[in-house]
Structure formats: C-alpha cells, structure tokens
Amino acid sequence: MATYLEFIQQNEERDGVRFSWNVWPSSRLEATRMVVPLACLLTPLKERLDLPPVQYEPVLCSRQTCKAVLNPLCQVDYRAKLWACNFCFQRNQFPPAYAGISEINQPAELMPQFSTIEYIVQRGSPTPLIFLYVVDTCLEEEDLQALKESLQMSLSLLPPEALVGLITFGRMVQVHELSCEGISKSYVFRGTKDLTAKQIQDMLGLTRPVVPVQQGRPLQPQEQPPISSRFLQPIHKIDMNLTDLLGELQRDPWPVTQGKRPLRSTGVALSIAVGLLEGTFPNTGARIMLFTGGPPTQGPGMVVGDELKTPIRSWHDIEKDNARFMKKATKHYEILANRTAANGHCIDIYACALDQTGLLEMKCCANLTGGHMVMGDSFNTSLFKQTFQRVFSKDFNGEFRMAFGATLEVKTSRELKISGAIGPCVSLNAKGPCVSENELGIGGTCQWKICSLDPSSTLAIYFEVVNQHNAPIPQGGRGAAQFVTQYQHSSTQRRIRVTTIARNWADAQSQLQHIEAAFDQEAAAVLMARLGVYRAESEEGPDVLRWLDRQLIRLCQKFGQYNKDDPNSFRLSDSFSLYPQFMFHLRRSPFLQVFNNSPDESSYYRHHFARQDLTQSLIMIQPILYSYSFSGPPEPVLLDSSSILADRILLMDTFFQIVIYLGETIAQWQKAGYQDMPEYENFKHLLQAPLDDAQEILQTRFPMPRYINTEHGGSQARFLLSKVNPSQTHNNLYAWGQESGSPILTDDVSLQVFMDHLKKLAVSSAS
C-alpha cells in the first residue's frame, strides 16, 4: 500500500467505494471542521469479474437492531464457533452449516479479499422480468416508424420468459390486450382524467370480479387464468402478436389543427402503466419504458397547453413563476414516481423531440426509481437507437446489465451515523441507531430503495462522525461501514451483495497531516457536486454557488498554507491541488448553470450526474480534452482556450457530447483534401485518430453521447468554446493575436481570476 492514491484505487476496484476522507477525524467537532463531509460514493453493483457469488444465505448478527452480515472484520472464535459483530459487538453463534470452519477452512465471507461478497439466496418463486412499453403515438410518421422498429427489435433482445405489455397513448391511452385471437383488443382511457390505482384496476378488470353465483354452477376459480395475463404476456408466447401489433400502430388519429400541438396524455398513460403493474406485480422487477415525442399537453401532468403560440416554459418563466402547469405536473409525476418506487418498479423515459418534452416535470419518475432518462432529437437517430439497444446490453456472463428492486442498507460502527444519500433512490424510512438527525440528501433512514440499477449506478452516501471530542478513540481503532444491497438480478435470482469497509481514525488536531494526505479530492469534488446539484434542485442557483464558494474558501483556509493576508503565499498540498479547479468547472457546468440550457436539459444533465460513477462524474464536471497533432502522440491538454491551436485536432468528452474539433489549419488542410493524397497519408491518420477514439467512447457509454464533428469557426464549435477555461478573452488584450490559443468571447471569469480571488479570500483575515 504505497500511496493513498493506490489505496483508493484498489478500494474502488474491489468494493466500488470512494470515500472523501480515507482517514477519519475522530471527533464530531473536528469532522465538521473538515468542510468536506465524510462521505463516499458507492457503486453497489460494480462489475467484478473476480467475484463469483456464493450460493448460500449470509449469516446475520442476531441482534435485532443490528443484523449486520458476517464479514472479514468480525472477530471469530473458531473453537467456540462464535463470532463477534464488529458493529454492535454482539457475540453470535455460527449456524450449524458452519460447524466445519477453522482458521484454515474459512468461509469466503471471512477472507479479507472478500470485503465485498455476493450471495445468491432462494426466496419465493422467481418472477419473470416485466417490460411495459408506453408508447407515444403523436409522432411524425418517420419517427413513429423508427420507434416501432426499435421496439420490434427490442423484443428479440428480451429474455424469452420476460413479460411484456404495451400501452400506447396520444389523445387517448390504450392498454393493449395481447392474447387476442381474431380481434385485437385494447382498453381505452381518456387522456384528461387522473385515475386512482383502484379505478384503473377496476377498469382494466384486474380486480377479480365478484363472480355472481350461478345456481347449479360451482365456482371454479382455478380455471381462470391469472388476471393480469391479458396485458402482460411472456414474450415467447406473443412475440408474433406483439410484433404485428407494433407494426399496425398508427399515428394518433385525432386531427391536430393548424397552430396546435397534438394532444398527448403522457400523464395519464404513465399513471395507468403504474397502476397496472401496481395491481398485478407489486415488488417484482419491472420496467416501464416511456417513449415520448413531445410534451404532455393535456390531462394531469400536462406541461404545456396545446396552443403552439404558447411556448413551453423556459428557465426564465420558471424564475418569474410564470410556468403555470409546472407545479401541478411535477406533483403528479412525483406521486407516480413514489408509487412506482414503493412497488419496486422503475420508469425509463426516452424523450426524443427537438423541443422540450417535459423532462423537468417528469424527471422524478426516473430519478426516484432508478430508471433511465434519454434525451434525443428524434427516434430516428442513432443516438436513440443505440442507446435503447444498450439498455439491453449484456455483461460478460451473458446477463443483462440491470437489476431490480434493490434495497441498500448501510450499517455503521457506533462512532458514525448516516446523514443521507444522493442518487437514484428513495428512502425506505428505516430508522435505526445509526441514523443521524442531520440530513444530507435523502436522509432520516439507513435503508434506501433503488428500483433499478446497473453496474455503474452510484450513490453518494454521507456520514456524520458522532464521536465526542472528549471521548477519544483508542489508537488503532477503526471505523467501519457495511453496505448490504439486496436485489433481483436480471436472471430473476435474488441476490445480496455485502461490502464491508473500515478506515482508521485520526485525531484531527494531532494528526491532521494523515487526514490531509488521505483526502480523495476527486471523490470529494463529486460528493460536493452532488450536494450542490441536490441543493440546486430546490434552491436558487446563486445561493448554491455561494454555498459552494464558501465551502471552497473554508476548505482552503483549513488546509491551505499561507500567511495571513498574503495571497501569494497561498499553497495547497497535492491532495488538494486539483480541488479548486474542479469547483471552478463545476460552477460553470450545466448542473449548476441554467443559462443556455432548457429546463429539460438541466434535468437531463442532473439526472445523469446523480447516478454515474466517479470517473464519469468527473468527466461531467471537467470535460476531458485530448489533443492530436503532428508534434507527438495524442495527449490530454488543459481544458483551456490556450489549448485551441490551429494545428491541432481536439477531442473533447463532456460525457454528454463528444466533440472533435479541427484547428484552423487542420480544417483548411482537410478542405484542401490533403488527406486523400497518398503523400499525406499521415494527415489522414491524424484525422482518423480522434474519430477512432471517439468511437471507442461512443461504444461504451450509456446514454450514447451526442457526437459532434466540427472545426475552427464552425457553429458547433460552441460546444468546445463554452467548456474551456476562458483564459484568453476579448478582455485580456495582451494575449490578443498571439499564437497561444483562441480567445473566447465571454465575460466569464477565467480559472486564473478565480484562483486569484480564492487565494485572496482564503488568506483574508476578515473572513
């Protein structure tokens, strides 16, 4: 364990956990003075090639309030066949099956390398996965056709036992019965009326009717097929039917007059989908996949009226409190999302339209249930098609990269308490001794439900050190946390993944260096960013920025080395050096800045930011910029306007966009067609290199990024120009005309100015 960097990396590899602090301040007071909270990013289902699941039940601590899982940190008395819980110190008998254990014959969960272990448990009968397509039919013919094809294609990707259902909507909502011969049958609902789950189930005939007792006719309930079977059928049975049905889908037939939006009943459609699953398959893994091509324009959850002359709400409208449908719609979708989450189902939103589609209002559906959110311009784009296809991608075991109905429980040793979590989850409101009163994110609980997750889903979990200053922890004492994730694997198995970690305590007064050295600035940046974004959802943007700034200044004051009131003397140690820069870019990021973004886009960005793992999150905060030139192999360069040079090709990855930018000269060369001349084959290779790299990123990322190929002066270059640090602008004329990059026309502060101010403020004795 050479450096903390390696330690951190190793830990992440093994456990999918990144802590902001890897040595923990041992008292509450000290911990609060650290500015960045003790927290971690947890990727519960991080893919582990080297982790074969064990086929038995975990052993639990017998204390009712604890129930921690046996783990390598537990003290074991092999002779007495006892083990002591490392969280509550309860001594537990091993179960009979463990009679044969000894130091040399240890079960896997006691081996140190299995700090993360996965159990496969047999509970109840396995229920097939459920996919319920909710399809908007108010689309352009071309779009609808593309969507239909995608859907038909997806049928072949689904596991054959999976149950599928189809709901289409436009002005009306149709729930299609899938097992009909001779006549296709659907239940139709008005798109303007909100229905309770009970009503929906009644109307769909899902509640078993009170069978009238016919005289002389004994009741034979057995002969009735499961009531839900009409709407959700195993794919292998109705493959053809459904394919035909999808093929026959027509655009919404109701006329749309000039100057109107089509009437789209997204709110009701979702409500029905939720109600349908709620009534038939509660607490089984199910995906509601909503495909929508525009904003909901009627009924509950409507986001905009059908008059085209009234544009859909913008941030400006929202600030002016001028978005008349927003609150109501948001509420509608929130209620739906919570119901869905309570049932363990998830909602995916695939929104493809040039205008906004109401993601702002609907975001909670995906956010709270762990569903996907995909935003595109059209269903007839590779962005959508490939993204959608990737939903059904399989891992190296040939299993779907999706899991359902997970609950994450966090257990901590006594010095720690849990403040909350931020991620695609909802609280299960499980109070316990380790739940803190101070909430950060979704708090007040030690259990969360994550209705759907994939190997990259990452939660931020925030802790609070509760150990009092006057009760020092003995030297060498370690704090521990255990993450227990129970979920339904895509193979329909129930599995439990247990991760147990421990970190050293340190006295922040005497051993601040240790703590400082064990700071994980990347994790800290992401954790702080999540907090900031979480706040931004409910607070005014400037407030959040101010809060971030203050935190940053306080951190610098705490960990910087400087002389009072001498900005030039300010220094930060290596483990903190990048942090301000992250904060700089975070401040400029679309997660906190709404300028130039529609509310939908902001929601989309924030949605992904709140669920991606650390690496991806960092890319989102501070995009990566690679430079390709004849002067050497591709290299990462500063995300700075000075990196934009004429003889370079730049490749920027912002997570959401991949931008390839040809410098001025390169672009001219390309126009001149040099790449086609055999003597300039190296130029051709140069041009090709970023394309190949981009392709690689595109292949792996979900959702698929927008791919932008542009050049100096191109309109799309704005994607790059808006991201780079504006070190050269029209304001600092000294750089004007020099060969040091390309000026950005902006009034935004550059990193340098930012840092100058930061130093000034950090060293100021006034603050």
Place this chain on the structure above:
Amino acid sequence: MSVNQQAHTGLPYGQPQPGYQGYQQSGYGGQQMPGVHHSQYGAYNGPLPGYQQPAPPQGTLRAPPTSGAPLPTSGAPVPAGQPVYSQFGQGDVQNGIATSAVQMQRPSASQPFIPGTAPTPVSQPATFQQYGPPPTSAQQLTNHMAGMQIGSSTSAPPPAGLGYGPPTSVPPTSGSFTATGSGLYTSYSSSQGPPPVTMTHGLPPTSLSQGLSLAQPAFSGPPLSAQRLPQAPGFVPPPCSTGIGPSSYPPTTGAPRPSTMQGSQLPGQALTGLPTSQPNHVSSPPPHPSMSGPAMTGLQGPPPPTHPSQSGYQMQQNGSFGQVRGPQPNYGGAYPGTPNYGSQPAPPPPPKRLDPDSIPSPIQVIEDDRNNRGSEPFITGVRGQVPPLVTTNFLVKDQGNASPRYIRCTSYNIPCTSDMAKQSQVPLAAVIKPLAMLPTDETPPYLVDHGEPGPIRCNRCKAYMCPFMQFIEGGRRFQCCFCSCVTEVPPHYFQHLDHTGKRVDFYDRPELSLGSYEFLATVSYCKNNKFPNPPAFIFMIDVSYNAVKSGLVRLICEELKSLLDYMPREGNMEESAIRVGFVTYNKVLHFYNVKSSLAQPQMMVVSDVADMFVPLLDGFLVNVNESRTVIVSLLDQIPEMFADTRETETVFAPVIQAGMEALKAAECAGKLFIFHTSLPIAEAPGKLKNRDDRKLINTDKEKTLFQPQTSFYSNLAKDCVAQGCCVDLFLFPNQYLDVATLGVVPYQTGGTIYKYAYFQLETDQERFLNDLRKDVQKEVGFDAVMRVRTSTGIRATDFFGAFYMSNTTDVELAGLDCDKTITVEFRHDDKLSEDSGALLQCALLYTNCAGQRRLRIHNLSLNCCTQLADLYRNCETDTLINFLAKFAYRGVLNNPVKTVRDTLINQCAQILACYRKNCASPSSAGQLILPECMKLLPVYLNCVLKSDVLQPGAEVTTDDRAYIRQLVSSMDVAETNVFFYPRLLPLTKVDVDSDTLPAAIRNSEERLSKGDMYLLENGLNIFVWVGVNVQQGLIQNLFGVSSFNHISSTLNTLPVLENPFSKRVRSIIDMFQAQRSRYMKLIIVKQEDKLEMLFKHFLVEDKSMSGGASYVDFLCHMHKEIRQLLS
C-alpha cells in the same frame, strides 16, 4: 250473461252502474220476453235514428221540447206521471221517443221497410209515425206492454235504487226496468205521437230528435229496455234499418246506425235517435218535410193508445231518469221522481239501461265515412275542408293545402274569437306528421331550389313562399299571408301576373300551387354554416349475461349483416350515404374499429363509464360496402367473444353519451340503435334503482312513476338534440327496467322505443326483427327544427310529441322519422276574420339521409267562424281524441291520474254542453244531444280514460304504462284511433274470394259469438279469438289441429296451411302488419282460456276489469255531467 257479470265487477259510476247491471240482468230476463226486447230495441233504434236525423235538425231538436210539451199534456191526464213526463219531456222525452222508436223499429223493420221509401231521416217522429201506422208496431206496443207489466210486477217489489246497486238486486231491477220499459213503450207510442208533431215543427228535427233519443235512452228507462232489446232482437232490427236505409241507412247495420248515416248528411245535427227517426222516415216515404208529416201521422196513430200509454210514457221517461226511484213502485211514484230530474240532475242517472245498439257506433261511423268518401279523391284546394276519416282509404290531390296525411286538425273551422274558443272548449290543434309516407299513388313533395339566396321568405315573419302569398304591384312584391308584410320579389324570382293576379308560372312552381313541397336549404341553414356530413347509424348492443343467454346478441349480429344493405338512401342513389358504427357494452363499453384497411376489427374497451368518451375517430364510422369484410368478421365474432360472459350489470347513460360523442367527433347527425336488457345498476352516471311501487297507484305520488328518476337523462337528451343524435331503444326486459327514465332520451330526441318483455327467441324473434328492419329502413330526417307559423290571430302555444324544445317556438328533433307526429295546440291572440280564414305553415328544416339539408313546408288553410255551430260542424273527433289523449298523457307527469281523468271528462262535457246550449235547438235537459261529428267523442274518450295509463289494471306493469304513455305521445291520428278503439273483425265472415274485409264489429263481448272467430287489432297486438263452438272445419283450416282443445294458446303465428281460409286470414294479418309502424304481436285467445282476460281488456265498450266504465255507463255519466253544466 257473462257480460253482465263483468259489468257488475266494476262500477265506475256507482249508481248508474248498478242500474245498468240491473238493466242487463233485467234485460236478460227481458230477453225471455221477446216482446219486451223488441220494444227495447225499438227504443234504442229510436234514439239512434234520432242521431241520424240531424239533417232536419231543428225539428228533431224541438222534438224533445215538443215531447216535453206533450208531457205536460200527458201530465194533465196523469198528474203524477205528467210532471214526470214534463221533466222527462226535456230529457226523457227523447227516451220516450227513443223507446217508442225502438218499438217502432222492430215493427218498422218489418213494416217500415215496406214503406221504407222514406229517404229522409226525418227523425224520431217519423219512426213514431211508422210505428203508429203499422199494426206491427201496435203489436209491439202490446208486447211491450206485456213486458212492462211483467217487469212492473217484478220490479214493484224492489225499489229501483236497490236494483241498481248490487247484482243480486238486479233481477228485481230488471223487473223494474222491464216494467218501466213497457210503460215507456206505451208511453212512447203516446208520447211519440206528440213529439213527432213537434218534430215536424222542429226546424232541424234530425239533430234534435237524435240527440234526444240518445240522451234519453242512456239515462232513462228506455235505455234499460233498449239493452234488453239489443241482445236478441236488437240485431234483428238492424236489417230493418238497413232496409230503411236505402235512403241513407242501408249501409248501417243496425237501425241505430242509419242514424249516423243521416248524421253524415246533416253534419251538425247528428244525434241519437236517428234510428228511430229512420224507421220513421222509412215509414214515412216523404222527405224531411214529409217526415214531419209522417211523424204527425205516426203520432196520431199511437195517440189513441197513447193516452193511457202517455201516462206510461211519462213513466218511462221518468224511469229513464227517476223511474228507478219512484217509478218502479208505481208509475205515479216515478213521476215524483221526475221532478227530481228537473231540479236535481245528479240523481237522475237511474238504473235504466241504454241499448248499446242505439248509441253512436264507431263502426257505423267508420263504415259510413268509408262508403261516402272513400271512392273519390280528396282534393285539398278548398279552404277548411274536413278530410275523410283516417280509417277511410282515400286518395289525396294536393291543390294548395297539405294532405291530411301530413296535417290533421281538430277543427277545420276556427272560432273567430278567443271567447268563442273558450266557450266551446274545443281544443284547436293540429296533428302534424311532417315526413309521413304517402301511398304510392300520391306524389311525394316536389323539391324546389331557389338557388344561392335560399328560399323566398317574408321579410318580417320569415314565412316561406306558399300558395297563399299575394303578389301585388304586377308581381314585383308579395304580401305575406301570415303577417301582411310586403316583401320585394327578388329579381331572379320575378314573374308577371295574369289577369286574375296569379303568377304566370303558378302551375310550374310547387311552392305556388301545392300545399306541401320541399326547399333545398342553403348553407346558411346549416349548423356552423357548414353543409352537414351524411348521418351515421350506430348500433349499440348489450352483451351482458341476459342478452347473450337469450340468444339476442347472436340474433342481432346475424340480422345486421344483411340489414346493413337496406339503410335508407336518397332517391336513386346507388348506396346509402349513411355510415355505421358498432358498440357493445355491459358494464363497460366496447368500441370497434372496422376501418376497411384493417385485416381484422379492433376492439377498444372503455371502462371509464363515469366520464364517457369515444376512443377512436377514424374507423369507427365506416361505409358499409368499403368495410364489409371487417364488419362481417366483427359481427361473427361478437357473439363468440361474449359467449362466456358472466357480467350481469349494465350501464345505460354512458352508452348514449358514447354514441353522441361519436357523432360529435364525426361532426354528423345520426341515430343510435340501442339494444338493452336490464335496469342499469352498474356504477355509472345515470345509474338507476328499482323504484317500481304499485302502491303508488291511485295516490298523489302516482305521477312519480312516469317521471324520470333523475334529471340526468333530460340533460343528456338536451346534449343529444344539440348534436342531432336520435336514439332508438329496443328493450328486452325480464323485469322492471324503468322505461320512464330510460325512455327520456329516446323520447326527447325523436326516437322510438320498442319493448319486448320476457323476450324469447322463438316467440319474439320475428316481431323484433321486423321492427328492427322497419326501423333501420324507414325514412328519417336528422337534426331537424320545426316551426309552425300561423296567420295573425292565432299562434301555436303548445306542442306534444317526441322532441325537445329550448324555446317556445322551435321544435327541435334530433331525428324525425316518417311515423312520428307532433301535435300542436293553437290559441288565439287576436281576432280572426271569416274572410281571410286562418293559415298554418309548418316548416321543417332537416338533414335527409344523404346528408342534404332540406326544408319541408306544409301549408294548410282553415275557415273561421262566428257561429259555434260552424265549429261543431267541422270538427274531427279522431284528431280531437288524439290531442286529448296526448294532453292527458302529458298531464299524468304532473298531476294525479284522477285529476287528469276528471279534467278530460270535464272538458268533453263542456264541449258537448256548449253545443247543446248554443247549437242545438232547445230541448229537454234530459236529452243527450251530440254534434254529429262528435258523436263518437264519448265512446272514444271513454277508451282513453280506460287506457292503461289512466286506469291501470292489476296486470299492467309500471313499465308498460310508461311505455304506452310515450308511445301515444307521438302517434298519429290513425294510430290513436285504432289504439284506443281496436278493430275487431269476425274472421268467420271473411270472404275468401274477395279482397274486402268483413264488416268490423263493435268492441263488446256481447257481440262475440261462440261459434265465431274474431281478429282484434290495436296497433300493438293482434288477437285471434276463437269461440268454443267454432266449426271444427274452420279450426282445422286455420290452425291445422282437429279441435278447439288442440289449439295451442302459445302460438304466435298462424300455421301456413294451403287452404283458402288460412291464406286469406294470414293475408289479412299481413296486411294489418304492413299498415302499422310496429310489428304487432299475434296472440291466439281461446274462449274461456286464461288469456281471454287479456283479450277482454280490449273490448273497450265493455266495463273493464280495472274499473273502466262501459260505453253505455259512460254515456250516461257524460250526460249527467252535461246536465250539470247546463243547469
């Protein structure tokens, strides 16, 4: 006898009834005494002839008074009796006369015939005379006398009053009656003597005498005798009358009838007693004047005997009114009673019984009209012409007024002032059937296109160009015939006038020369200024458990497959423009997408019945030919899909909403055909509960049974009308389903309800399918607005029928088919002038089945009068009854049924009293005098009063009543006529070789013979009644079974047998079926079988099980009412 018994059961009028019963019984007793009968008959005949006589109105009228006069005279001789007479005289004289006439008749029958030459129905007097002269009459008299004596002897013991009440008492009463009768007879002869004289004096003798005779029989003793008579001898006389008839009588069956004949000749006068008069006439060859003469002679003849007889006569008269009390014990006593009559009209209704044959007979009237007016076309050119009766087959030639097939009025002569109208109480109403089907030999209305600017209309009142518009200033302007406003003639319409002021193109333009025609409407006559889309039919089928189990669903689906090819089409179009849609439902609704491009139909279930909507637009309403394969596939699958349904609950309101919404979405008008089986109890708007409560009958809350349970349906109906969505409802209930509520929407949207209680595939299939076919195929207009404009002075104030009105003038009809009528009542708002008369213009704006917007215009000109007599001479009783029935049936919604009945009786009494007071020449108060053209008013009114709605029997369900109530509200005159007074034909008299129908007979059990079979038809049902003694051969021929006992009473069709009788009967039934808008249910009734009760319900002249009065009783009651009004 049985009849009498029945009569006993119900005693609507209390006293009178017992009396009647008594009479009947007595009559029976009397029957034994042939002489008595004869005399009675005579009496009846007498009155009847009196009716006929109307021609010589004054004379007859006076006759009574004259009789009165004689009475006093007679009184002189017999003090006690005289007073009585005098009183009677007024009322009774007639009776006396009548009786005498009766007597006369018989004898006359034989003898009179010989003399029978007398063409003019001079009136009673004549009859008397006849009697007088012929020895036979004398004999009769003697016979009568004998009878009387017998009767008297018997009667003596029981007081008349007693006799009336209980049946037991009857015998005595009968005795008394006979006695009275006999006495009367004698008296008649005597009295007759005098009256005739008066008669002769009588100015319009006919009417008077008739009236007198009628009235008297009803009330006074004579009737009693008369009743007896009718049974046996009564029939005999008729031939006599016929013999007499040659003049006018011949056609009429009974002597009484002849009177009607005469009546027809002398419209206003038609009163009772004609028969008698007829005989008289017969006897007295000379015409009216001569009549008087003969009367005199007749009188003279009798007088000798009379003196004694006079007393007797008086007695009789007394008897007629008061005899019951006083007379019975002694004639003298009877007389005292008579004073009572004078003073107290109420007590008068004495037990005496009328001879049913002597009172106005609907059959007779119908026959007469048919014979007189059926042969030549009815030409509408003349203003205020009363058309032939609805029962008459006649050809109409439109020469400027609308055919009576389109419009019939209660009166064709309107009082000039509202005071007159109020005084007469005759409702002024028109029954309008704007889209009536015409017989093939009449031309349908021509289509007129006035081009882009639309039809020419009056600038002010917006009346449409019609034959009554007056062109002036050389044709440059025209003056409106309704409001007198002068309007420029648009240049394109200008035409020169000829020397008579008529436009030169008069005969080229239907709107100038015809009473009915159509305009092509322009776009400004269309909703939203857009030409309408072709209408649509939506079939909405209940697929709940009951409907599926009974096989109904399968039946409908099968039928629709072929029926869809027969939807109405416009003119010569190749295929119907109407689009169709399909919905099935139980607790939820299933819509079907049957777009032609689909490989298979799509079903869309809408469970949200609380907030109904249409789930699809494209593919729901389709062209049949384009989507045929999909439709057929759907109709094949529907029965299969629901074969295993267990859903028993249904919704209803959402179904209508769905249909309406569908039409709205398709922006067209249309019609919903809903096939529904049960009370909609499923949770949904318009959910109903079972509120049937027979205990409410005859309480103040009875009206709630007719009111809808909830206002929801009224509102729904309003919406439907706004959309032009007409609802036809086919009901198949197994229990109460609240027709009163379910019917609201069909009713207000101009739709039709069909009801098949306890539907069974085998028995009801044919009826249902025929109804369905007819309903789908019949011509219908959509989204219609009707407005009736009238010339200044009157104004349409009230409307009856199946429609909706959002304001006071426009009748809005979502749909209007060729069978629907709208009855409009007019009231004065100013004076009318005799010169200009009154004009009606009914304009109906509608969308025809091809989606073309049209205006149908009917014009009718009426006369106006300053004399009430003119009014009464130009009334149409059938139309009047149509109006009164509708008025009453609407009344039950808001008033207790009893009140409604009383109102009806009262109004009619006022009508008749007004006539008596103002038009009839003075006569004794005891006389019932009826205007000729209203002489059937009492019998028909009685039928209305006895109908299920106003007087339900125990077996009539609440649903039935509500059903009938709505049904009648949109019936035309012909339908109400046969509905209230069913047609009864003796099948055994059918001539298998000719197309003519046997003469109908009156609806009374007395007329049925055990050895005959009868067919009764009322527009809803056809009964075939089989007497127990019918020849086996006939039974074999008709039913294919060997004997009476083998006839199955569950038959609902006649077996198809290859013999002339069977063929002929079936063809008659088929013909009747074709005449009616609904397919009638055929019921075989065996005499003395349990179904006979049902059948007897339709013998409307008899006392009904539910307490309805017999005709005779009612007539008496009516007379009493009139007398009360007059006194």
